[in-house]
Amino acid sequence: MLRLFLSTLACLVTLASGLAFPGAVGFGSVATGGSTPFVVTSLADSGTGTFRDAVSVSGRNITFAVSGYIVLSSPVSLSSSITINGQTAPGNGIGVMGREISASGKNNIIIRNFRIRQGNVDSDTGKSAFNMGKASNVILDHCSVEYGVWDSIDAVGTANVTVSNSIIAYPIGQQFGAHLETGPATWYRNLWVSGHNRQPLTKANTQYINNIVYNYQAAYTVANTGGLFSHDIIGNYFIAGPSTTSANDDYFQMNANQKVFASGNFLDSNKNGALDGSAANSVGSAVVLSSAWNSGSVGLATLSPQSAYTTVLASVGASPRDEVDSFVISVVQSLGTKGAIVTNQASTGVSNNGYGSL
Template identity: 65%
Template sequence: MLASLLVNLGLVTLAASPISALAFPGAVGFGSIATGGTGGTSYVVTNLNDSGSGSFRDAVSESNRIITFAVSGYIVLESAVSLSSDLTINGTTAPSPGIGVMAGEVSASDQSNIIIVGMRFRQGSDDPDTGKSAFNMGDAANVILDHCSFAYGQWDTVDAVGAVNITLSNSIIAFPIYQQFGAHVETGPATYFGNLWVSAHNRQPLAKSNTQYINNVIYNYQAAYTTADTSGSFYHDIINNYFITGPSTSSASDRYYQIQSNQYAYASGNYGDATNDGVLNGAQENEIGSATVLSSPWSSTSTSMVKWTAAEAVTNVLASAGALPHDQVDALAITQVQSYGTQGELYGDQSDTGLSNGGYGTL
């Protein structure tokens, strides 16, 4: 459904619609200004090979491309893949059950104007480089990742040190291994909208930037929204998110973690459920650590971006976040969230999930 919707909305033919100010219709946040492969050529990925003609690696090796997929399944990476600038990567065009990459990092570092929709990024321990992440965009600019699924990141699941104008929206960030970190953005500004965060030790996200954090659902956290030792003062709009504890949560109050008085936060409509009783029955939780309280959002676009109450976000994010249709990894994450406190754990390796294909699940 998502594929046909985005095709109908014009994402695939983005090059023919340069008048749009958005990366694609419905795009939100600071990364929505990404132009992707507008005006470029089309490239169809025709096989699941690691390299060579028709491969994903070959597709992203040159700028100014709109990339679609004629195949479905996992692309098993033998080494990290580096993206070029000015790319649109539309995973929703892959035949059911969709497309993903596993066993390596995909990197947009030092690149700009990248649009990625409907992709699965599953690094895992099959990647021997523990210093890499599932998706890296260090020093990148103008990047939007929408309806993507990230899992088994070793360093961070999503890493974006020095990144400018970033959006992570309608995505699933689940089951990081090794350091067990979710996402890390420095510099910014950055937008996180409508995402599902599941079972991480910390960094959901680590927000060392001016940040919009709206309509996210965070489950089985040890530390969720974090600023830590930022060495800088940043502004945070934290609106209508739902924080739900799970078996791995040691302190429910760590939904906001290491946030000092040099941070400025507008917080409204956020809920926390700390009962672990199998029922969603939280209460408002809008005290953001020691942050200096703002009486109104710092960003002029934050209020208009809100789509749901926190409770509505749980329903809608569980139904529609991530690459669609949901595969085994995402289905496991969603099932654990729907237990509302009774299921879930922090995994040390993807194989610990017990899923097929060594824990990666089968596409």
């Protein structure tokens, strides 16, 4: 009963503030989520009281009376106007593994403190860990998205998105972080680890603020596209790792169709175990903007890249921090001496075939 009361109270505070939740930022902060309380009481894949049951009806504000992994035997499709409060789970928290979570074509989705770990136990190699294609008004905050097969996050044709304070790490299969088109989109204080490319791939007007990217082969990417987009890239730290073949691919395929305001970004390229990078604001052949394209971007960039490194590593991802996220953080803390781009989550050496235990 207390959990239901707190969930309802949080919803009322959210409605009063006009934000997805107090402290929400960026374009996805307009998401309204759901208001009808629903408690997940079972870790089963399907049936009464399960996560699949919870998200099958629009308008729900979902809390958890159970902790652990929900092992999915098939993809789960979210309804519109859903709030998923992973922080309400007892013990070590809540997560899903083995299949895609999809918000495709839906709107007003709020997901917080939730673990989404697909992995190669998913037999469908064309699916992503989280898919929100053609969705609108979506915010992921303090989520942990690992072991995506197609992409970790796929958001083609999606409008008004924020991904904040989240871990996007160790994609397998294509080894891609995130693919977003249409926008606008905000990527804020995220940790990107051991992805080949797309951290993110953004074909949209974009805010990219106080992110940390580690052990990349290509980091912030636009790709060869005819789209005309504007990008505010502020206060990020790109850190090379063992898999980084060219540290200067921190900005990748930035063509002349793009307009970029790049300020206060750093690159640490020497892989020497110390955080000792230097300014990195050269954005290829893109048109250089003298001021941010979005009036709110500079106000969001409250951290230097050095402070972003400390703050992000301390607070990013789902809470409480579990074995997988602890492993990810420890790799980044090696500052160039550890890390690998993998094709199988078990290659991480984390227990339970790479998934760890909740």
